[in-house]
Amino acid sequence: MFLAIRDLRRGARRFALLGSVIALVALLSTVLSGLATGLVTDGISGLRALPFDRIAFQKGADATFSRSTLRPDALRQFEKVPGVEASPLGASFVNAAPVNGGPRLDLAMFGIPADSFLVQREDARAALAGKPGLVLGEELQKQGVKVGDRYVMGGSNVELPVLGFTFAGTYGHAPIAFVRLDTWQRIQYGSDADGRFSAVVLSGGSRGIGEAADRTGTVVISKEASYAGSPGFTAETTTMTLIRSFLLVISALVIGAFFTVLTVQRTRQIGLLKAMGASNGYILRDGIGQMAILVALATAVGVAIGTGVVEILSRGSAPVELSPRSIATVSLALVAAGIAGSLVAFRRITQVEPAIALGAEA
Amino acid sequence: MTTTPNTLDRNSNPTGRSAGTAALDLRGVRVAYPDGPDLRVVLDDLDLTVERGEMVVIVGESGAGKSTLLTAAGLLRRPDAGEISVAGTATSVLSERRRTQIRRDHVAFVYQSANLLPTLTAIEQLEIVGHIRGERSAVARARAMELLDGLGLAGRKDQLPAQLSGGERQRVGIGRAFMAEPTILIADEPTASLDPDRSRAVVELLRSAADDRDIATLVVAHDEAPAAAADRVLRLEAGRLRALNGTGAGPTVKM
Ligand SMILES: Nc1ncnc2c1ncn2[C@@H]1O[C@H](COP(=O)(O)OP(=O)(O)OP(=O)(O)O)[C@@H](O)[C@H]1O
Ligand SMILES: [Mg+2]
Numbered sequence: 272m273f274l275a276i277r278d279l280r281r282g283a284r285r286f287a288l289l290g291s292v293i294a295l296v297a298l299l300s301t302v303l304s305g306l307a308t309g310l311v312t313d314g315i316s317g318l319r320a321l322p323f324d325r326i327a328f329q330k331g332a333d334a335t336f337s338r339s340t341l342r343p344d345a346l347r348q349f350e351k352v353p354g355v356e357a358s359p360l361g362a363s364f365v366n367a368a369p370v371n372g373g374p375r376l377d378l379a380m381f382g383i384p385a386d387s388f389l390v391q392r393e394d395a396r397a398a399l400a401g402k403p404g405l406v407l408g409e410e411l412q413k414q415g416v417k418v419g420d421r422y423v424m425g426g427s428n429v430e431l432p433v434l435g436f437t438f439a440g441t442y443g444h445a446p447i448a449f450v451r452l453d454t455w456q457r458i459q460y461g462s463d464a465d466g467r468f469s470a471v472v473l474s475g476g477s478r479g480i481g482e483a484a485d486r487t488g489t490v491v492i493s494k495e496a497s498y499a500g501s502p503g504f505t506a507e508t509t510t511m512t513l514i515r516s517f518l519l520v521i522s523a524l525v526i527g528a529f530f531t532v533l534t535v536q537r538t539r540q541i542g543l544l545k546a547m548g549a550s551n552g553y554i555l556r557d558g559i560g561q562m563a564i565l566v567a568l569a570t571a572v573g574v575a576i577g578t579g580v581v582e583i584l585s586r587g588s589a590p591v592e593l594s595p596r597s598i599a600t601v602s603l604a605l606v607a608a609g610i611a612g613s614l615v616a617f618r619r620i621t622q623v624e625p626a627i628a629l630g631a632e633a
Numbered sequence: 634m635t636t637t638p639n640t641l642d643r644n645s646n647p648t649g650r651s652a653g654t655a656a657l658d659l660r661g662v663r664v665a666y667p668d669g670p671d672l673r674v675v676l677d678d679l680d681l682t683v684e685r686g687e688m689v690v691i692v693g694e695s696g697a698g699k700s701t702l703l704t705a706a707g708l709l710r711r712p713d714a715g716e717i718s719v720a721g722t723a724t725s726v727l728s729e730r731r732r733t734q735i736r737r738d739h740v741a742f743v744y745q746s747a748n749l750l751p752t753l754t755a756i757e758q759l760e761i762v763g764h765i766r767g768e769r770s771a772v773a774r775a776r777a778m779e780l781l782d783g784l785g786l787a788g789r790k791d792q793l794p795a796q797l798s799g800g801e802r803q804r805v806g807i808g809r810a811f812m813a814e815p816t817i818l819i820a821d822e823p824t825a826s827l828d829p830d831r832s833r834a835v836v837e838l839l840r841s842a843a844d845d846r847d848i849a850t851l852v853v854a855h856d857e858a859p860a861a862a863a864d865r866v867l868r869l870e871a872g873r874l875r876a877l878n879g880t881g882a883g884p885t886v887k888m
Contacts (some may be wrong), residue, residue, distance in 0.1 A: 539748075546709055548765055628709065
């Protein structure tokens with residue numbers, strides 16, 4: 272890369288435009304990546320934080336809690352499978368109206384028995400075992416909700432106090448609220464709950480789960496597969512993936528077009544290098560190296576600015592979140608797109624005839 | 634003239650004169666360009682031998698095929714027929730990769746307008762030759778410095794081509810050719826764009842390539858200066874070479 276590096280340094284102006292475009296694409300990709308991760312977190316973090324491996328829904332429910340209703344006999348079938356811990360889970364969205372004024376809360380309400388393996392913290396277990404009440408996601412505390420505040424749960428006349436706060440989490444973009452399963456049933460079904468709940472969550476084991484699913488008319492899916500049931504989740508992730516793929520394709524095309532023009536402009540120089548005895552490999556290494564350095568530098572600048580933008584956005588209410596992993600993914604994807612895009616350009620290098628070095632002189 | 638193929642290592646034969654291996658040997662070379670539906674034969678059954686330390690100048694009308702001859706002799710173009718041997722290696726059967734290697738190890742070019750790489754400084758124009766040859770960068774830099782010094786360009790070593798005069802550019806171009814330590818140096822009208830003084834300086838350098846570096850030097854020229862310094866002057870006409878004068882290097886021209 273003897274030539275490539277000096278060419279970049281001394282011809283900086285020629286590369287500035289392409290560098291800016293790549294940096295902008297990197298910036299946009301980083302922000303979108305932050306938004307995509309943020310939306311995912313906002314959509315399913317409450318569910319993701321629960322310590323289970325699999326989940327059984329009613330057949331046809333399509334991983335959607337509101338379409339799935341199971342009864343205690345289904346739970347018993349799963350409890351019988353060796354090596355498996357099973358717990359019922361009631362899940363629904365509810366609008367909670369404060370008794371003493373203040374803003375209403377949209378909550379993703381999870382009903383679980385106090386002795387369920389889903390409840391891991393001792394204080395949360397104790398809170399659920401006592402008087403009926405709400406254990407809320409931590410972020411609500413930041414919004415000013417206090418222990419002892421009382422709320423009437425929408426669609427019922429059940430009034431509950433806030434018992435405490437647990438880890439921050441959301442489901443379907445609503446903060447989570449834990450209640451004991453029987454409280455959930457009272458809110459959901461009134462007096463004729465009949466032991467109904469939404470799904471059975473499972474931990475451990477694997478053999479015999481399929482048979483239990485067949486016996487109970489349920490469909491067992493992995494924890495990750497159940498995220499798709501969160502409202503808007505599939506649409507959001509598909510949209511984000513689509514936009515980010517488009518960005519990558521666009522940058523591949525822009526980089527490819529730039530290096531195609533550059534290679535055409537350099538035809539004579541390439542012929543000269545070949546006349547000097549440089550192999551195709553030597554000239555390709557030089558060209559690809561130059562592209563990689565340019566893309567890497569521009570990407571680094573764009574990602575750095577993008578990370579700053581995400582940092583600023585995250586102080587507001589926008590659901591953005593960046594992990595080192597997604598930063599690395601954005602960067603690698605851009606470099607890969609650059610290589611893919613410039614392959615066509617670099618193929619021309621191998622086709623340049625060395626004889627043009629002696630051709631019509633400029 | 635006998636050639637000994639497989640004599641790949643020119644260092645085993647430092648002068649080349651005593652052994653029967655010419656630096657450059659063209660036998661029955663033919664090059665034709667498509668010309669509409671027809672073929673235009675530019676080189677026709679052409680023979681040429683250039684020994685190490687010999688300077689051969691080729692003259693001829695514009696369009697006679699002088700540049701074409703140089704591209705063939707320098708392995709930049711495969712002839713349609715005939716054999717070209719460089720430092721004893723017959724090249725017609727070789728792969729493009731091998732021909733490129735032979736070019737790297739044995740052939741250097743000097744062009745009419747220097748043909749320098751626009752983003753390299755004078756010394757880097759020479760260093761890249763070492764880089765292509767896989768030379769250690771410190772070694773290449775030292776050799777490049779020494780060559781530039783010998784060309785009176787030490788003070789200009791960090792200038793880009795745009796900052797050099799035409800004569801300086803051409804001397805850098807010659808330094809680049811010397812940097813390759815070639816068996817053959819091929820120059821296409823190296824003095825055409827220079828004034829008489831600069832032109833004389835370039836001719837002297839080419840002459841010294843033959844005399845001091847034992848390089849077989851093949852020069853195409855329009856003007857008088859190179860011809861005056863040549864061991865032999867050949868005229869390209871109707872696809873073949875004809876001797877104009879000589880200094881007794883032997884009848885190597887097929888009539
Ligand atoms: N790549 C090519 N394709 C077709 N015809 C070519 C090509 N290169 C050269 N020719 C033709 O071959 C003939 C010889 O060209 P060449 O460049 O070798 O001449 P020359 O003797 O170097 O001329 P000049 O003194 O003007 O440089 C010319 O008629 C030219 O038009
Ligand atoms: Mg010519």
